[in-house]
Amino acid sequence: MIHLVKGPHAWTAGELLQVVRQRRATSRSKMAALTGLSPSTIAARVESLLSAGYLLEDGEQSGRGRKPRTLSVNADLGVVAAVDIGSRHTRIGFTDLAGTLLGVVEYSAPDRGDAATYLEWLTQRIQSGAAALDHPSHRALRGIGVSIASPVDRTTGKLIHPMHLPGWNSIDPAQTLSSAFGVPVVVDNDATVMALGEHRMHYPRVANMLYIKLGSAIGCGIVIGGELYGGRSGGAGEIGHIPVDAPNYRRRCQCGRDTCLEACFGGAAISEHLAIRGQGSEGDADFAALAAARNPVALEVLRDAGTHIGDAIGTLCNVFNPELVVIGGKLSQVEQLTHALRASLYARALPLNARDLEVVVSKNAADASILGAAWQVIDLVLSTELVNQDLADYAETFDSTSSSTRRIDWSTAPASTASSPSAEIRISGG
Ligand SMILES: [Zn+2]
Numbered sequence: 001m002i003h004l005v006k007g008p009h010a011w012t013a014g015e016l017l018q019v020v021r022q023r024r025a026t027s028r029s030k031m032a033a034l035t036g037l038s039p040s041t042i043a044a045r046v047e048s049l050l051s052a053g054y055l056l057e058d059g060e061q062s063g064r065g066r067k068p069r070t071l072s073v074n075a076d077l078g079v080v081a082a083v084d085i086g087s088r089h090t091r092i093g094f095t096d097l098a099g100t101l102l103g104v105v106e107y108s109a110p111d112r113g114d115a116a117t118y119l120e121w122l123t124q125r126i127q128s129g130a131a132a133l134d135h136p137s138h139r140a141l142r143g144i145g146v147s148i149a150s151p152v153d154r155t156t157g158k159l160i161h162p163m164h165l166p167g168w169n170s171i172d173p174a175q176t177l178s179s180a181f182g183v184p185v186v187v188d189n190d191a192t193v194m195a196l197g198e199h200r201m202h203y204p205r206v207a208n209m210l211y212i213k214l215g216s217a218i219g220c221g222i223v224i225g226g227e228l229y230g231g232r233s234g235g236a237g238e239i240g241h242i243p244v245d246a247p248n249y250r251r252r253c254q255c256g257r258d259t260c261l262e263a264c265f266g267g268a269a270i271s272e273h274l275a276i277r278g279q280g281s282e283g284d285a286d287f288a289a290l291a292a293a294r295n296p297v298a299l300e301v302l303r304d305a306g307t308h309i310g311d312a313i314g315t316l317c318n319v320f321n322p323e324l325v326v327i328g329g330k331l332s333q334v335e336q337l338t339h340a341l342r343a344s345l346y347a348r349a350l351p352l353n354a355r356d357l358e359v360v361v362s363k364n365a366a367d368a369s370i371l372g373a374a375w376q377v378i379d380l381v382l383s384t385e386l387v388n389q390d391l392a393d394y395a396e397t398f399d400s401t402s403s404s405t406r407r408i409d410w411s412t413a414p415a416s417t418a419s420s421p422s423a424e425i426r427i428s429g430g
Pocket of ligand 1: 255
C-alpha cells in the first residue's frame with residue numbers, strides 16, 4: 001500500500017490512481033470531496049489516466065442528470081510474468097494487473113549448476129509463455145517478478161550465498177532478465193514473496209503478519225504496517241538458523257552448526273529422519289499419508305517437528321506481536337505437524353501476544369510464490385512515481401510522434417529493481 005500525504009497539496013495523477021487502487025474514492029465527485037481539488041483539475045488528471053490506459057470508467061449518463069460513473073484500475077493494461085525458482089521446480093505464471101492468474105506452467109528443475117545457462121533457459125521459457133498467452137494485442141509485458149530460495153541483497157539485487165543453489169553467489173538475475181526483456185524485474189526471497197502474495201490476495205487489511213514457509217527450507221516473510229519488511233538489505237526473516245534444542249534430530253546445517261531449525265526440521269530433514277527410522281525412502285516420504293495411516297514413527301517425528309517449529313514462531317510472535325500468522329509451504333498441509341505447532345506457539349507466546357493472535361494455514365499455498373512475485377511488480381508498475389513518469393513520457397511521445405509504442409524511463413525504479421533506461425515496454429504486436 002502506498003501511504004498518501006493528506007493536506008493541501010497538488011495530488012498528482014499517480015496519487016489519484018492510488019486512491020482508486022485503495023478504493024478510497026472511485027468516482028470523480030468522491031475524488032473531489034476527498035482531495036479538495038476542483039472538478040476541472042480532477043477531470044484533467046483522470047483524463048490523463050484514462051487515455052494512458054491506467055483507468056477505466058463504467059456507467060452511462062442517464063437521460064436526466066448524471067449517473068455517477070465508476071472508476072477502476074484497468075487490469076488489462078498489461079501482463080506480468082511471475083517466476084518461482086524452487087528447490088525442485090521452476091514455475092512460470094502470468095497475471096493481469098489485478099493479480100489474476102492467467103496461466104501457470106511448471107517445469108521440473110533443469111540443471112542449476114551454471115546460473116548463466118539456467119537464466120538463458122528461463123528467458124526462453126518466459127518468451128514462449130508470453131507468446132502463447134491468448135491475450136489481446138494491447139496487453140504488453142509490464143514486468144517480471146522472481147521468487148527464489150535465496151537471500152537477496154536489496155541494495156544490489158544480488159543473491160547472497162544461496163544454500164540450495166551453490167555457485168549462484170553474487171548472481172544478479174534481475175539484471176540478466178531486464179536486459180533480455182527491457183522491463184523492470186524484481187527478485188526477492190521466496191518466503192518474503194509468499195508473504196506478499198498471501199497478504200495482497202487474502203489479508204490486505206491486516207497490518208502485522210508473519211508468513212512462515214515450511215518447505216524443504218524454512219523461512220519467514222514479515223509484514224509490518226501493511227508493508228513487507230525486509231530489514232536494511234533484505235535479510236530479515238531468515239529464521240531457518242534459529243537454534244533448537246533437539247538432541248535426537250541434530251543434522252549438520254550448511255552454515256556449519258548442527259542445531260539450526262531448518263537443518264533439524266525442514267522438509268528435507270524430516271524425510272531423512274523418517275528414512276533413518278525405516279519409514280519411506282529419503283526425499284520421497286509422503287508425510288501426510290504416513291500420518292494418516294497412523295504410522296507411530298512418523299507421528300512422533302511430525303509432532304516433534306511441529307513442537308520445535310511452533311516454539312520458534314512463538315518467540316517471533318513475542319518479538320513482532322503480529323495479529324496473524326500464516327503457515328505455508330508443503331508441511332503446512334500435514335495436520336499432525338500444524339496441530340503440534342499451534343500448541344507450542346501459543347504456549348511460548350506471552351499472554352499479551354497470544355491474545356487475539358490468529359494462526360491459519362495458507363489459502364494459496366500452491367500459488368503463493370507466483371502471486372507474490374506478480375504483486376511485487378504490480379505494486380511497482382502502478383506506483384505513484386512510475387505512473388507519473390510514464391504519463392510525462394506518454395504526453396511527450398504523443399506530442400512528438402504517432403508511434404503506437406511507448407517508452408518508459410525506468411531509471412526512477414527502486415534500487416532493488418534492475419532497470420533498463422528508456423526500455424521498450426511492448427513485446428507483442430500493438
Ligand atoms: Zn544454519
